[in-house]
Amino acid sequence: MDRVLIVGCGIAGIAAARELAQLGWQPLVVDKGRHHGGRMATRRFANRWFDHGAQFFTARDARFRQLAEDLTHQGIARVWFQENGHPRYCGLDGMNAVARHLAASLNVRLNVTISRAEPAGGGWSAVSDSGEIFTAAALILTAPLPQAVRLLPEVELPGSVRAAEYDPCFALMAAVAGHPGLDYASLEHGDAAWIADNGSKASGLERGSLTLHSTARFARDHFDHPPEQVARLLWRSTGRDWPPAEWQLHRWRYARAKAPLAQPCYFSSDPAPFALAGDAFADSRVEAAWLSGIAAAQIVATAVRRA
Ligand SMILES: Cc1cc2nc3c(=O)[nH]c(=O)nc-3n(C[C@H](O)[C@H](O)[C@H](O)COP(=O)(O)OP(=O)(O)OC[C@H]3O[C@@H](n4cnc5c(N)ncnc54)[C@H](O)[C@@H]3O)c2cc1C
Numbered sequence: 001m002d003r004v005l006i007v008g009c010g011i012a013g014i015a016a017a018r019e020l021a022q023l024g025w026q027p028l029v030v031d032k033g034r035h036h037g038g039r040m041a042t043r044r045f046a047n048r049w050f051d052h053g054a055q056f057f058t059a060r061d062a063r064f065r066q067l068a069e070d071l072t073h074q075g076i077a078r079v080w081f082q083e084n085g086h087p088r089y090c091g092l093d094g095m096n097a098v099a100r101h102l103a104a105s106l107n108v109r110l111n112v113t114i115s116r117a118e119p120a121g122g123g124w125s126a127v128s129d130s131g132e133i134f135t136a137a138a139l140i141l142t143a144p145l146p147q148a149v150r151l152l153p154e155v156e157l158p159g160s161v162r163a164a165e166y167d168p169c170f171a172l173m174a175a176v177a178g179h180p181g182l183d184y185a186s187l188e189h190g191d192a193a194w195i196a197d198n199g200s201k202a203s204g205l206e207r208g209s210l211t212l213h214s215t216a217r218f219a220r221d222h223f224d225h226p227p228e229q230v231a232r233l234l235w236r237s238t239g240r241d242w243p244p245a246e247w248q249l250h251r252w253r254y255a256r257a258k259a260p261l262a263q264p265c266y267f268s269s270d271p272a273p274f275a276l277a278g279d280a281f282a283d284s285r286v287e288a289a290w291l292s293g294i295a296a297a298q299i300v301a302t303a304v305r306r307a
Pocket of ligand 1: 007008009010011012013030031032033037038039040052053054055056057058112113114115142143144147151169171213252254255256277278279280283284285286287289
């Protein structure tokens with residue numbers, strides 16, 4: 001029996017797995033995606049890369065700051081810019097390369113979609129959409145809460161967990177010729193909330209690798225509209241002619257938790273030990289998701305004695 005099954009190889013799942021491994025466990029991480037990192041996501045086209053989820057991460061917590069400094073020394077991350085005296089870190093080869101690096105020593109299975117988990121023999125049995133069964137003494141779910149809740153149809157959960165909501169977001173990635181004249185900017189008005197040139201994240205990168213994020217309101221109003229219509233509307237915020245040299249659009253249904261729960265994670269041993277972790281807890285940011293994963297791992301490790 002795999003002792004702890006972790007669903008989700010975003011930063012929360014990776015943190016939980018690293019913490020458990022450090023405590024002497026052998027966790028298995030599964031993710032439905034093709035890449036590590038979840039919303040620490042990077043896409044490559046036009047000979048460039050584009051972070052289309054998290055743009056940077058903060059490191060206020062001492063443990064996470066240490067990790068950010070280690071990543072910096074290893075040439076995986078760097079301080080992109082400072083705000084209010086706090087560094088904002090980015091990956092030197094994209095955000096998902098940071099996640100991949102952190103998961104390198106872990107047992108991870110990508111392209112595995114868990115469709116349901118149920119209690120079995122004092123632990124858990126989770127089934128994938130291809131019918132593969134994973135058994136574990138404990139379960140840590142790190143998918144956005146509305147998705148995590150759907151995996152536990154037989155489990156009683158608090159109303160606050162069931163009611164958790166996320167804002168959606170569109171990410172438009174566009175390659176343009178030349179230097180766009182900015183590194184990053186929060187946009188106060190209009191349909192786009194953020195624009196950044198990924199080419200400013202490390203030296204030697206092609207400039208003009210733009211990521212635009214929509215406001216949550218725009219994403220809600222246009223969620224099912226045709227991609228080109230959405231992309232054209234977002235592109236207006238740049239004041240440039242349509243179309244850019246190359247572009248792609250990503251639609252995040254669960255981008256940021258609307259009202260994160262004021263606790264590091266949720267744990268219960270009824271009907272069998274399991275934890276819910278991720279950015280629905282404490283704050284909808286990379287750093288908070290990491291801390292939530294650590295908290296979940298520690299509480300699970302304490303609750304389930306290692307054989
Ligand atoms: C557009 C955007 C911009 C952002 N900007 C920033 C920023 O600048 N700074 C910042 O700190 N944060 C930012 N965030 C938030 C940050 O990305 C998240 O808080 C953080 O990455 C969440 O990590 P997580 O591990 O909790 O969840 P996720 O990264 O979402 O990981 C959950 C994983 O679970 C997997 N999964 C889900 N269901 C299943 C299933 N049934 N079976 C198997 N696997 C499953 C998913 O594939 C995913 O990989 C941004 C997010 C978005 C979307």
